[in-house]
Amino acid sequence: MSQAVFIHAARDARIAPFNLREGAPGETLLDVAAVGLCGSDLHYYKDGGIGAATITEPFVPGHEFSGWLTEDVPELGLERGRLVAVDPNHACGHCRHCLAGHPNLCPNVEFIGAPPNNGAMTDRIWVPKSLIVPVPVAFTPAEAVMLEPLGVAIHAVDLARPRLLERVAILGCGPIGLLILQVLKAVGASEIVVCDPLPHRRALALRLGASRAGASVEDIAGWTGGEGMPLVIEATNAPEGFRDAVRAAEIGGRVVLVGIPDGDTYTLPASEARRRGLSIKFSRRMGHVYPRAIELVAQGRVDVNAVVSHRLPLSDGPSAFARLADNEAGMVKCLLYPGDPAPSGSR
Structure with missing residues (x-):
């Protein structure tokens, strides 16, 4: 019988036997190669839910994952044993949001790895063939996993619409913030400053190309003489993230909010945002961005492996949740492997 990581309630993750359900029409079975522990997974662990999606x-x-096909998928021209990525967003395809090209906003979505839909922190998983994303044969399981968070970063930058050589501030140097940093560099942003309270994350941001890295938004005020930055992208898990993004922005600036705050609540003095006349956008997942994500990785323009700090066996899943929740020094992105947590792409 398969084993899986189960979240029972806030701060309660356990390894237990898992009964794989029967496949449905249009689905195919994957042997899970690797699965990422995402910030939203961490919210389920810390808070017991995100908004109305409660445990x-x-x-x-587990919604960031790659796997090996257990059968041929002729509709996609793929053979058994091929490594693939998966888009976990099973949108309905017929609501007005889907028809307008925004499947990330579909109110009828069945999202893999969000309650009540089980995810990929196990050995095998059935997925709709329509969600399969073929990847280059040279890709490793980790690179295929990281296409999903990279897609989130691409969508955030699409919403931000940075101008050529524009100065940008990123709040939060977790996996999404670090991927946003690299995408911004790829599209031609100039000075990119970052803030994060954890020293190891600031150090990684500098290694990946940040111009400056500070511990708090006050650093941005100091660097800019109190004027702020024209574009701010917030990718924190802090209730104060919205407030700090506002304080980091210049008058007439733009703010894109990507992070999910602990407790599902923002704190914000309204006058600070209003008096700056800011343009504010909220980012939710992604649209049709996987082809660009694949190209950015294949061309070496985004180094997703640099963001992965830990590769652990699936059995270490509960402890990985606890370590990330406690902000253990050195932890950035954790991938879990049902088999051998090796970086190679071979099966």
Whole structure:
């Protein structure tokens, strides 16, 4: 019988036997190669839910994953044993949001790895063939996993619409913030300053090309003489993230909010945002961005491996949740492997 990581309630993750369900028409079975522990997974662990998506019974998280096909998929020209990525967003395809090209906003979505839908922190998983994303044969399981968070970063930068050589501030140097940093560099931003309270994350941001890295938004005020930055992208898990993004922005500036705050609540003095006349956008997941994500990785313009700090066996899943929740020094992005947590792409 398969094993899986189950989240039972806030701060309660356990390894337990998992009964794989029967496949449905249009689905194919994957042997899970690797699965990422995402910030939203961490919210389910820390808070027991995100907004209305609450844990009412134990469920298996994991929406960032790659896997090996257990059968040929002729519709996609793929053979058994091929490594693939998966888009976990199973949008309905017929609501007005889907028809307008915004499947990330579909209110009828069935999202893999969000309660009540079990995810990929296990050995095998059934997925709709329509969600399969073929990847280059040279890709490793980790690179295929990281296409999903990279897609989130691409979508955030699409919303931000940075101008050539524009100065940008990023709040939060977790995996999404670090990927946003690299995408901004790829599209021609000039000075990119970052803030994060954790020293190891600031150090990694500098290694990946940040111009400056500070511990708090006050550093941005100091660097800019109190004027702020024209574009601010917030990628924190802090309730103060919205407030700090406003304080980091110049008058007439733009703010894109990507992070999910702990407790599902922002704190914001309204006058600070209003008096700056800011343009504010909220980012939710991604649109059709996988082809660009694949190209950025294949061309070496985004180094997704640099963001992965830990590769652990699936059995270490509960401890990985606890370590990330406690902001253990050195931890940035953790991938779990049902088999050998090796970086190679071979099966």
